[in-house]
Amino acid sequence: MAERIEVEHVSYEYMTDQRSVLAVRDVSFTVEPSEFLCVLGPSGCGKTTIMNMLAGFMDPTEGEIRIGGHRQDGRSIGRGVVFQDFAQLFPWRSARRNVEFGLEVRGVSKAERHDLAMRFLKLVRLEDFAESYPHQLSGGMQQRVAIARALAYNPGVLLMDEPFAALDAMTRDEMQRQLADIWQQTRKTIVYITHNVAEAVYLADKVLVMAAHPGSVRAEIRLDIQRPRDPLSDAFVEAQREILSHLNHRPSEPEPGRAPPPIATTRRSTASVTQSNPEGGIP
Amino acid sequence: MMRRALRMRDRAVGVVAPAVLIVACALAWEAVARYGNFPPKLVPDLPTIAGAFLRLLESGTLAAATGATLARLGAGFALAAAFGVSVGVLMGRYPFVEDTLLPIVSFLYPIPGIAYAPLFVMWFGLGDLPSILLVGVSASFTIIINAWKGVRAVRPIWLRSAHMMGANERTIFTKVILPAALPYVLTGLRLGLASAWRILVAVEMLMSVQQGLGWLIFGSQQFLNTDVMLATIAVIGAIGMLLEKQLFERIERYTLVRWGMMTA
Numbered sequence: 319m320a321e322r323i324e325v326e327h328v329s330y331e332y333m334t335d336q337r338s339v340l341a342v343r344d345v346s347f348t349v350e351p352s353e354f355l356c357v358l359g360p361s362g363c364g365k366t367t368i369m370n371m372l373a374g375f376m377d378p379t380e381g382e383i384r385i386g387g388h389r390q391d392g393r394s395i396g397r398g399v400v401f402q403d404f405a406q407l408f409p410w411r412s413a414r415r416n417v418e419f420g421l422e423v424r425g426v427s428k429a430e431r432h433d434l435a436m437r438f439l440k441l442v443r444l445e446d447f448a449e450s451y452p453h454q455l456s457g458g459m460q461q462r463v464a465i466a467r468a469l470a471y472n473p474g475v476l477l478m479d480e481p482f483a484a485l486d487a488m489t490r491d492e493m494q495r496q497l498a499d500i501w502q503q504t505r506k507t508i509v510y511i512t513h514n515v516a517e518a519v520y521l522a523d524k525v526l527v528m529a530a531h532p533g534s535v536r537a538e539i540r541l542d543i544q545r546p547r548d549p550l551s552d553a554f555v556e557a558q559r560e561i562l563s564h565l566n567h568r569p570s571e572p573e574p575g576r577a578p579p580p581i582a583t584t585r586r587s588t589a590s591v592t593q594s595n596p597e598g599g600i601p
Numbered sequence: 602m603m604r605r606a607l608r609m610r611d612r613a614v615g616v617v618a619p620a621v622l623i624v625a626c627a628l629a630w631e632a633v634a635r636y637g638n639f640p641p642k643l644v645p646d647l648p649t650i651a652g653a654f655l656r657l658l659e660s661g662t663l664a665a666a667t668g669a670t671l672a673r674l675g676a677g678f679a680l681a682a683a684f685g686v687s688v689g690v691l692m693g694r695y696p697f698v699e700d701t702l703l704p705i706v707s708f709l710y711p712i713p714g715i716a717y718a719p720l721f722v723m724w725f726g727l728g729d730l731p732s733i734l735l736v737g738v739s740a741s742f743t744i745i746i747n748a749w750k751g752v753r754a755v756r757p758i759w760l761r762s763a764h765m766m767g768a769n770e771r772t773i774f775t776k777v778i779l780p781a782a783l784p785y786v787l788t789g790l791r792l793g794l795a796s797a798w799r800i801l802v803a804v805e806m807l808m809s810v811q812q813g814l815g816w817l818i819f820g821s822q823q824f825l826n827t828d829v830m831l832a833t834i835a836v837i838g839a840i841g842m843l844l845e846k847q848l849f850e851r852i853e854r855y856t857l858v859r860w861g862m863m864t865a
Binding site for chain 2: 373375397398399401403405406407408409419420422423424451452453454467468471599
């Protein structure tokens with residue numbers, strides 16, 4: 319089950335000390351069923367606000383969000399969410415019982431819950447840690463349990479808010495590879511929030527480049543790079559360059575995108591260590 | 602090997618140091634009792650106290666008194682736990698309940714339970730009922746305050762996650778809020794039980810109960826039985842310590858420590 323997400327002319331405004339702040343202005347985009355969308359932008363670009371509206375935690379002050387054709391509100395349950403914070407797992411439940419939570423809520427029988435939970439733990443390669451408690455798992459493992467938990471009750475869309483941002487670079491590379499695998503196996507519609515260009519290019523079918531103050535869409539870039547993606551390939555580097563040019567675009571800059579921020583270069587070099595690259599070619 | 606030896610040394614120190622202190626205190630007591638210029642009837646030596654303890658044990662007096670006191674403790678504490686946890690959790694969960702009850706709870710919390718004793722005697726007479734009620738009242742407030750704080754300290758991300766997975770209010774309450782608030786709730790229950798235990802002994806002296814450890818101490822005063830009094834006091838301390846170690850530490854090891862919400 320994978321559903322379409324439609325975001326139409328959505329704005330979000332909130333009040334602080336008698337002043338209204340426009341966090342998101344007139345944002346529109348569509349995510350096709352089974353498509354992987356990355357929302358990329360600097361802090362203050364409203365990406366977390368967009369996530370909260372998609373998840374139904376907040377209602378847009380203007381515009382409409384539809385998931386699977388239904389208008390999104392706080393009561394919809396057709397989406398799974400993975401947060402950045404490792405603490406999202408329930409510490410009083412083992413990994414397996416965490417994954418079972420959404421199934422318990424739906425009244426799935428005990429035996430079936432157990433089987434499903436084990437299947438999704440296997441998907442994130444944690445079947446051997448089913449009975450471990452979250453505090454016994456590393457950060458990367460906890461995030462994988464969170465992914466399994468969000469997928470286990472078969473939501474139509476998976477929303478991910480910088481799920482790997484708090485991990486070290488090596489673990490993050492491994493997580494990204496696994497997520498790309500998981501997505502190809504489950505074919506969920508995924509919206510993935512990130513501020514990391516290389517991560518977006520590695521994962522996404524489509525990247526929504528955001529601008530800050532107020533949060534708005536600067537560019538929508540489709541990536542037709544063959545999977546699994548090679549961070550050293552010309553196409554990959556070219557895509558990063560294009561996204562950076564949109565991100566860094568300021569009228570005063572003579573050569574937009576020529577000086578990528580250090581985060582992108584570091585990411586590429588760490589990725590090159592672990593990513594299989596039979597050609598061995600360096601662009 | 603080295604580290605293991607060190608750990609064993611630490612453990613040995615952990616047993617030996619308190620034992621040395623206890624023996625030293627006992628010797629000091631014994632010296633005062635034997636060579637101090639006090640009447641032995643008022644400051645009995647340790648063999649006399651031990652003899653009194655054995656006599657109480659053999660005659661069944663101690664068992665009966667302990668049983669009566671523990672029954673009152675159980676009833677009063679159960680009352681306080683049920684009432685305190687419910688009220689505290691409701692206060693933590695619903696701002697309206699919190700706004701309504703917090704001023705009252707904050708006002709009543711610092712009043713020592715024993716202050717109500719004369720009032721309760723007039724309202725309920727003497728005996729078990731006012732004793733149990735007083736224990737309940739004294740233990741309730743710590744339990745309320747801690748349960749309330751515990752629910753307030755539940756991480757919002759747990760509520761969000763549960764909500765995202767389609768949990769309704771009732772499921773969130775039983776499967777998220779209660780376990781998440783457990784560290785505080787347990788602390789409250791533990792403090793509540795300690796204060797219940799303390800006040801019960803005092804209450805038994807005031808309420809003319811027919812049986813109990815407090816009654817045993819109070820009754821001994823009239824016959825100058827300081828040995829019985831001291832033996833009973835030791836029993837009271839030992840039972841309090843056992844409740845703490847055997848009950849709460851076990852529960853904590855099984856829950857909070859296993860879940861990583863508390864270090865052992």
